[in-house]
Amino acid sequence: MSDHPYRDLPQRNFWKRAVGDRHIADLADLWVPIALERSDRIATAGSCFAQHIGRQLSARGAAFMDCETAPEVFVSEEEARRFGFGVYSCRYGNIYTSRQLIQLFEECFGRRSPADGVWERNGRFFDALRPSVDPVGQDSAETVARLRERHLAAVRRMFETLDLFVFTLGLTETWESRADGTAYPSAPGAIAGRYDPQAHVFRNLRYPEIMADLTAFIAGLKQVNPSARVLFTVSPVPLVATASEDHVLPATLYSKSVLRAVAGDLAADHEHVGYFPSYEIVAGHPSRAMFFDPDLRNVNLFGVQSVMRQFFVGDLAKQFPEPGRAVADEDGELICDEEALDRG
Numbered sequence: 001m002s003d004h005p006y007r008d009l010p011q012r013n014f015w016k017r018a019v020g021d022r023h024i025a026d027l028a029d030l031w032v033p034i035a036l037e038r039s040d041r042i043a044t045a046g047s048c049f050a051q052h053i054g055r056q057l058s059a060r061g062a063a064f065m066d067c068e069t070a071p072e073v074f075v076s077e078e079e080a081r082r083f084g085f086g087v088y089s090c091r092y093g094n095i096y097t098s099r100q101l102i103q104l105f106e107e108c109f110g111r112r113s114p115a116d117g118v119w120e121r122n123g124r125f126f127d128a129l130r131p132s133v134d135p136v137g138q139d140s141a142e143t144v145a146r147l148r149e150r151h152l153a154a155v156r157r158m159f160e161t162l163d164l165f166v167f168t169l170g171l172t173e174t175w176e177s178r179a180d181g182t183a184y185p186s187a188p189g190a191i192a193g194r195y196d197p198q199a200h201v202f203r204n205l206r207y208p209e210i211m212a213d214l215t216a217f218i219a220g221l222k223q224v225n226p227s228a229r230v231l232f233t234v235s236p237v238p239l240v241a242t243a244s245e246d247h248v249l250p251a252t253l254y255s256k257s258v259l260r261a262v263a264g265d266l267a268a269d270h271e272h273v274g275y276f277p278s279y280e281i282v283a284g285h286p287s288r289a290m291f292f293d294p295d296l297r298n299v300n301l302f303g304v305q306s307v308m309r310q311f312f313v314g315d316l317a318k319q320f321p322e323p324g325r326a327v328a329d330e331d332g333e334l335i336c337d338e339e340a341l342d343r344g
Contacts, residue, residue, distance in 0.1 A: 019286050025306070030281065033316045034231060034274050040163040041065050043089035047096050047170025048336040049235040049278065049299065051087060054166075056308045060320035065089040065162060067154045084133025087335050089162075090155045093130040094337045096171040097205060098213035098262075099183035104129070105159065105217055108152040109224065115179040118144045119193030126192035127151075128184060132337045137192065160224050168278075169259040170235040171338075172205045173243060173251075187243070190340040202243045210262045218270060229272045232263035236282035238297050241341040256283070278307045 011017045012029040019027065036042075043065040044054040058064040070077075070085035077086060084091040095101050106112040119128040124137025125144045130151075138144050159165075174183045178201050189195035205213075214232075221228050234256055242251035256279060267275035282291045282303050289296060291303025299307075312320055 024287055024290070027281075027286070027310070028313075030310050031276055033311075033314045034164070034229070036062075036164065036316060036319060038319055039063055041161060042164045042166060043067075043158050043162040044166045044168075045088050045090070045092065045095050045101070046166075046168030046233075047094055047235040047237065048334045048338070049170070049237055050166065050168035050233070051334050052299075052304050052308070053168070053233070053278075053311070054088060056311070057166075057320070059323040060312065061323075062320055065158060067158045068151065081335060082135060084130065084335070090158055091130070091133050091151055092155065093133045093335070094170070094185050095167075096185055096338065097174045097183055098169065098210045098217070099174055099176075099181075099203075099205060100129075100185060101167065102213040102217045102220075103183060104155065105220055108156040108159070109220070112180075114177070114182040116177045116182060116199070117148070119188070121192040121194075128188075128193060129182070131186060131191040131193070132335065132340075159221060159228075162225065162228055164229050164231060165221065166231045166233070168233045168235050169263060170237070171239065172210065172255040172258055173239070174203050174205065175243075176201050176203050186337040186340055191337065204244050205258075207258050207262060210258065211265070214262060214266055218266065218273060222272075229274070230266075230270075231274045231276060232266065233276045234259045234263060234279035236279045236291075236299060236303075240297070240336075240338045276311060278311075281307050281310055 006013070010029075018029075038061060041063045042057055044050050044057070054064060066086060067089055068085065068091040070080035070083075074080040074083070074085070081087055084093055087093070092104060095104065103112060103114075107114070114129065117128050118141040119126045119131060120141075121137065125139070125141050126134060126137045127144050127148055129148075138147070175187045176183050178199055183203070187195065188200045218230060221230065236256075238252040239248055239255060242248045244251050246254070260279060263275050267273050281287070282299055287303075291299055291306060293300050312322070
């Protein structure tokens with residue numbers, strides 16, 4: 001029999017040996033772990049699912065960055081989380097899209113200023129780019145602006161000093177300001193503000209746009225922090241709702257497929273950019289949907305633990321050993337702006 005180029009490939013390259021003949025719990029070698037030291041400063045941002053990664057990193061002793069710590073006025077950690085503290089490395093709320101990320105980066109380095117950055121609801125004022133972090137709002141637009149300047153300074157310090165930025169891509173769909181293209185984390189009116197079709201427009205970002213956004217972000221981050229690395233993941237959580245003309249199922253698969261393609265290409269093109277397959281682990285058909293709650297949307301604790309078990313392998317498992325059971329099993333409520341789209 002003649003030789004062929006597949007003959008000597010490792011077992012992980014063959015479906016039958018790597019997947020078909022294995023239980024989902026026995027899958028291995030799903031990624032090549034990045035090199036990390038315990039002293040490396042790690043920051044997280046992105047969609048709701050990114051919160052699981054941050055919790056695990058912190059619980060395992062990583063140098064997880066918390067650049068906007070909660071003031072002592074809060075009586076509990078859970079109350080502080082309701083106001084956006086301790087959810088991600090900065091108090092920016094959910095960053096669902098590539099457009100939000102690049103615009104935040106440009107704003108915190110003084111390269112853009114949103115035309116419509118403050119929303120009002122019932123006489124209270126909210127930061128339109130992170131409306132969920134302040135459930136009660138402020139008494140004036142000026143106060144919101146001052147708080148945003150403080151927030152942007154913290155984000156700027158984070159980008160300038162981090163060693164690894166873990167970003168979980170969540171959506172291609174976004175709502176934008178017609179005035180200057182500012183992308184919002186939630187539709188106007190869902191959390192704060194009012195929807196005005198003359199002022200706001202729906203956008204479903206396509207591959208070239210997302211690639212351009214993230215390429216610009218990677219280049220910008222390299223300028224301000226030459227040693228920074230980036231690790232992309234894609235959230236396995238389906239869309240809570242779609243504003244496109246598609247059914248929510250194909251709309252979800254479109255969104256995740258495009259995000260996965262962009263993240264993979266960026267990881268292939270840049271030595272300092274990696275990709276971790278959290279989306280494939282949870283949503284891939286070998287899991288038979290066992291990692292989802294009965295609603296087929298929310299990822300259950302078993303799914304989260306399975307993702308984290310695949311993340312912390314090899315040297316990462318040695319550097320960051322599994323925490324005590326009480327911490328590992330903690331799956332407190334996630335903060336998700338998108339949920340507001342399905343409220344009455």
